Amino acid sequence: MAQIVAPMVGKVIEILVKVGDEVEENQEVVMLEAMKMEMPVVAEAAGKVTEIKATEGQSVEADDVLVVIE
Amino acid sequence: MPDFFTRLDSVVSQTGFLNLVWEQPVMWVVGVVFIYLGIKKNVEPLLLVPIGFTAVLVNLPLAPLVTDELGQVVDTIAGQRSDPGLLWYFYHYGFEKGEIVPSLIFLGLGAMTDFGPLLSNPKTLLLGAAAQLGVYVAMFGALLMGFTPREAASIGIIGVADGPTTIYTTVQLAPHLLGATALAAYSYMALVPIVQPPVIRALTTEKERGRVMKQTRKVTKAERSVFPVAVAMAVILLVPPAAPLIGLLMLGNLFRESGVVERLSDAAQNSLMNIVTIFLGLGVGATMDGTKFLQPRVLGIYLLGLVAFVVSTGGGVLFAKLFNIFLKEKINPVIGAAGVSAVPMAARVAHVVGQQANRRSYLLMHAMGPNVAGVIGTIIAAGLFIAMLK
Known part of the structure; x- marks a missing residue:
């Protein structure tokens, strides 16, 4: 099980995967916005999405869990 | 009647067209390029749009906007000096003095x-x-x-x-x-x-x-x-x-x-x-x-x-x-x-x-x-x- 965490403070603007999706390594899973800049957060390893903790529009702190993959 | 023609002549000679120097049309182009870059290419539009437009304005001859170093508009025909123009005040109080x-x-x-x-x-x-x-x-x-x-x-x-x-x-x-x-x-x-x-x-x-x-x-x-x-x-x-x-x-x-x-x-x-x-x-x-x-x-x-x-x-x-x-x-x-x-x-x-x-x-x-x-x-x-x- 791997957790994909927010790399920095920001706002979740889009969640790009659904529970049950198979993701590949380096696939974009969440679009985060920090300092008016959009940045994709990518999966560190391939796996299946088991839980999505973030919601669109949510403000997150660094290291907050966004998505859990298995 | 002669008085009328003298006045007409002086109005004509005081149009911008007869007082152009070559640098001015060049600056119109520069100003328009700034405006273009700002609008079309989205290059610093907040700055280039006003700067570009103002650059065109100050290169229109005899308009009471430009000033010399003394802060006075030079009227090239009469050789007289008049009061500083509008933009001079923005420059002087916004930048130079304060x-x-x-x-x-x-x-x-x-x-x-x-x-x-x-x-x-x-x-x-x-x-x-x-x-x-x-x-x-x-x-x-x-x-x-x-x-x-x-x-x-x-x-x-x-x-x-x-x-x-x-x-x-x-x-x-x-x-x-x-x-x-x-x-x-x-x-x-x-x-x-x-x-x-x-x-x-x-x-x-x-x-x-x-x-x-x-x-x-x-x-x-x-x-x-x-x-x-x-x-x-x-x-x-x-x-x-x-x-x-x-x-x-x-x-x-x-x-x-x-x-x-x-x-x-x-x-x-x-x-x-x-x-x-x-x-x-x-x-x-x-x-x-x-x-x-x-x-x-x-x-x-x-x-x-x-x-x-x-x-x-x-x-x-x-x-x-x-x-x-x-x-x-x-x-x-x-x-x-x-x-x-x-x-x-x-x-x-x-x-x-x-x-x-x-x-x-x-x-x-x-x-x-x-x-x-x-x-x-x-x-x-x-x-x-x-x-x-x-």
Whole structure:
């Protein structure tokens, strides 16, 4: 099980995967916005999405869990 | 009846058409190109649209907007002097006499800037200092090209792509160059994403650029509130001429971090900033009289500015690499390039360059450390120049 965490403070603007999706390594899973800049957060390893903790529009702190993959 | 024809003749001779000099139509083209770049290419539209339009206005002959050094409109037909025109007042009170415009821009920047990344990793202060290298290189280059020391110092500041500090320094030391240095500084601010990446890539390996940096520690609210007061006092005690810029920058930051004057912070960042941006456009545009602006020296200023900017970027990167020799936990040298003071553009560029090498590297916040340090570094450099040369 791997957790994909927010790399920095920001706002979740889009969640790009659904529970049950198979993701590949380096696939974009969440679009985060920090300092008016959009940045994709990518999966560190391939796996299946088991839980999505973030919601669109949510403000997150660094290291907050966004998505859990298995 | 003859009286009527004499008057008609004088009306005709007082139209703009009969009083054109060649520089003026050239400046119309320059102004229109600015407006075009702003509207169509989205290049710094907040600045280029008003500056471009004002540049066209001040190059329309006999319009009571332009003035000579005495602040008076010269009526070329009658050889009389009349009162200063509208734009002269914007320039004179906004820049020359009170430095109000660049200082208020810094108030807004302070309210917008999060110094947290610098506080959580104070080492990055040194990267911000290293990237000031280009300022001094361009200054010596300008001296070699025959510019006076005061002019050279104003040109040097362009090298860190800091618009308001360039304007402040130029007005203090070489006001006749204001149009050129302000435009060069803002041009390089706009060109940060184009000029910096190749310089960074040339000086680093892909592996270095892809290095992931660890999350930095959290900064407390008390630290954030003490910081602006302490920095303002320290810098002003050290370099008194930097007081207007650093003072207002840090006041704006205190508005932001204190958390109790949300309204003032909001005004400084938004409504006041917008108003001051209009004044900036009018004031800088007012200096773009073709007869003074179109000189070979202006091209030299642009070139020196570019050299300075490249050297500053490279200086920051190389210093970061040197720094790594002594650090247990290595930093990604790309963030050194963010030591130029184009905030937050240079930090964004560092982030993008890092991501191209490694998708799991997120440098934005790490690069903000040197980036905001660069702003403080540039203000200090400007203050030193003014102290030495004025």
